[in-house]
Amino acid sequence: MISFYPGPSRVHGSIPTYVKQAYREGIMEMNHRSAEFITMTKQTVWLLKKKLRIPHHYTVLFASSATECWEIIAQSLITQKSTHIYNGAFGKKWRDYTAALVASADAYAFDANEVLPPDNLTFHESDVICLTHNETSNGTALSNKCIKQIAVNNPHALVAVDATSSMAGVYLDFKAADCWFASVQKCFGLPAGLALMVLSPKAVERTASIAESNHYNSLHSMVAMMQQSQTTHTPNVLGIYLLMRVLEKMDDIKAVEEKLVKRYIDWETYFDKSTQLKFLINNQRARSLTVLTISATEKLVKRVKRESKQAGYLLGEGYGEYKNTTFRIANFPALKQKEIKALQDHLLQYL
Numbered sequence: 001m002i003s004f005y006p007g008p009s010r011v012h013g014s015i016p017t018y019v020k021q022a023y024r025e026g027i028m029e030m031n032h033r034s035a036e037f038i039t040m041t042k043q044t045v046w047l048l049k050k051k052l053r054i055p056h057h058y059t060v061l062f063a064s065s066a067t068e069c070w071e072i073i074a075q076s077l078i079t080q081k082s083t084h085i086y087n088g089a090f091g092k093k094w095r096d097y098t099a100a101l102v103a104s105a106d107a108y109a110f111d112a113n114e115v116l117p118p119d120n121l122t123f124h125e126s127d128v129i130c131l132t133h134n135e136t137s138n139g140t141a142l143s144n145k146c147i148k149q150i151a152v153n154n155p156h157a158l159v160a161v162d163a164t165s166s167m168a169g170v171y172l173d174f175k176a177a178d179c180w181f182a183s184v185q186k187c188f189g190l191p192a193g194l195a196l197m198v199l200s201p202k203a204v205e206r207t208a209s210i211a212e213s214n215h216y217n218s219l220h221s222m223v224a225m226m227q228q229s230q231t232t233h234t235p236n237v238l239g240i241y242l243l244m245r246v247l248e249k250m251d252d253i254k255a256v257e258e259k260l261v262k263r264y265i266d267w268e269t270y271f272d273k274s275t276q277l278k279f280l281i282n283n284q285r286a287r288s289l290t291v292l293t294i295s296a297t298e299k300l301v302k303r304v305k306r307e308s309k310q311a312g313y314l315l316g317e318g319y320g321e322y323k324n325t326t327f328r329i330a331n332f333p334a335l336k337q338k339e340i341k342a343l344q345d346h347l348l349q350y351l
Contacts, residue, residue: 002339003314006136006165006291006330008185008192013334015190018245019238027241032234041229044240047247048196052167053254054174059204061197061222062235066164068217069181069197070094073128073160074101076212076219077179077203081105083126085150087112088135089320094162095130112138113283118149128158131177134166137319139279139293139328140286141166148176158203167196168250169290169333170257178203184243187290189334194239199223256333257289263331263340264289270344274351276300280326292329293322296350301327304350313343 003010022028030037045060054060063069074082074097081104084095092107099105106126110116112135123129129150134141151159160179163172167180169187174180178200185192199207199219207219221232250256268284271277271294280293296304301318305327308315316328329343 001309001312001314002335002343004329004335004343005314005316006186006328006332007183009330009332010189010334010339011191012189012246013336014245014249015242018242021245022238022241028238030237032231032237037237038229040241040244044244044247045229047244047250051247051250051253052174053171053252054198055200057201058174059199059223059226061199061219061226062231062240063181063195063197063217064193064236065195066162066181066183067097069162069195070097071101072197072215072217072219072222073130073179073181074098075215076207076210077158077160078102078105078127079210081126082128082130083108083123084130085110085116085121086132086135087114087116087138087140088132089137090162090164091130091132091135094132098130112140113281113286115283115285116142116146118146118153120153121150122153123157124154126154126157128160128179129154131159131161133161133163133172134288134290136165136288136291136328137293138322139281139288139291141288141290144171144173144176148173151177158206165288165291168253168256169260169331171253174198175200178206184239186330187332188243188246189332190239190242190246194236194243197222250333260289260331260333263337264292266340267292267329267331271351277304277347277350280322290331291316292331293318293326294329295322295326298324300350301325304347308343308346311346313346 083106085108159177161177164182167182180198183195184190280295318326
C-alpha cells in the first residue's frame with residue numbers, strides 16, 4: 001500500500017535500514033543525558049539549520065507533536081490574549097484549544113479561496129498572533145510575504161506559525177516569524193511521534209521574561225535544557241536519530257521545493273483536464289503545494305477512495321465540512337515519481 005494520505009504519509013524508503021542500524025548501534029537504549037545523545041542532538045540541530053535554512057541564532061526544540069506545541073505556546077507565551085488567523089478546520093482547532101487554556105483567544109477567519117491581505121491586520125492587544133501556514137483540511141497556504149507583513153504590522157506581538165504540512169517540503173522564511181513548529185510525519189517523511197519548534201531570539205527573550213515554569217514542558221525550561229543540547233523529558237530518541245539520518249541525505253530546501261513545485265504543476269494540469277474531479281480551491285494563488293484537496297460528488301469520492309485502496313493507493317479522507325465531498329493527495333518529498341505516475345494512471349478512469 002502506497003500512502004498518499006497527508007500525514008502520517010509515506011516514509012522515506014531508507015527508514016527500515018536506519019531502524020536496523022539504530023538497533024545495532026544501541027540508539028534505542030541511549031540515555032538522553034549521555035554524551036552520545038548530546039552529540040546526536042547537536043548534529044541534528046546543525047543539519048536542520050543547514051538544510052532548511054534556519055538562521056543560526058534561532059533555537060530548535062523537540063516536542064512530541066504539533067498539538068503539544070499548541071499547548072506549549074498557550075502555557076508559556078500567552079499572558080493576555082492571542083489572535084488566531086485561519087480559514088480551515090486545523091486553524092480553528094488551534095484557536096479552540098487555546099481558548100480552553102487562556103483568558104482570551106480571538107478568532108479572525110477568512111475564506112479559503114481568499115488570498116489573505118495582510119496590510120491592515122493589526123492586533124494591538126495580542127501577545128501572540130497564530131497562523132496556519134498550510135491548512136491541511138482544505139489545501140490552502142499562506143505566503144512567506146504575508147507572514148512577514150503581519151509580523152511587521154505587529155512588532156509588539158510574537159507571530160507563531162503551524163507549518164506541520166509544509167516544513168521540509170517548501171522554503172520557509174524563518175526570519176518572518178518568531179515561533180515555527182511542525183510534526184515530522186508529513187514532509188519530513190518520518191514516523192509520527194516527534195515535533196520541532198523553532199524560536200527566534202525575540203521569542204526566547206519573551207520566554208525568559210515571562211519565565212513560566214508550571215509545566216514539565218514549559219518553554220523556559222525547554223530552552224534552558226537545549227542550551228545544553230538536552231531535553232526536559234525523555235524524548236523520542238529513535239525519532240531524533242531517524243531525523244538526523246534523513247537530513248544527512250536531504251537536498252537543500254530550495255531544491256526540494258523546486259521538485260515539489262514541478263510535481264504540483266503536473267497535478268494541476270492533470271486535474272484541469274477533468275470534468276468530475278476538481279480542486280476544492282478555485283483560486284490558484286491560495287492553494288497549497290503540499291496538500292491537494294480534490295472535490296467531487298459524494299458518490300464519486302466514496303468510489304475513488306474505495307477502489308484506489310483496493311488498487312494499493314491510500315488517499316486522504318476529506319476533513320471537517322468537506323469530509324464526504326473531497327479526498328486529499330499528499331505532495332510530499334518521500335513519494336517517488338513512479339508512484340505518483342502510477343496513481344495518476346489509476347485515477348484516469350474517473351476524470
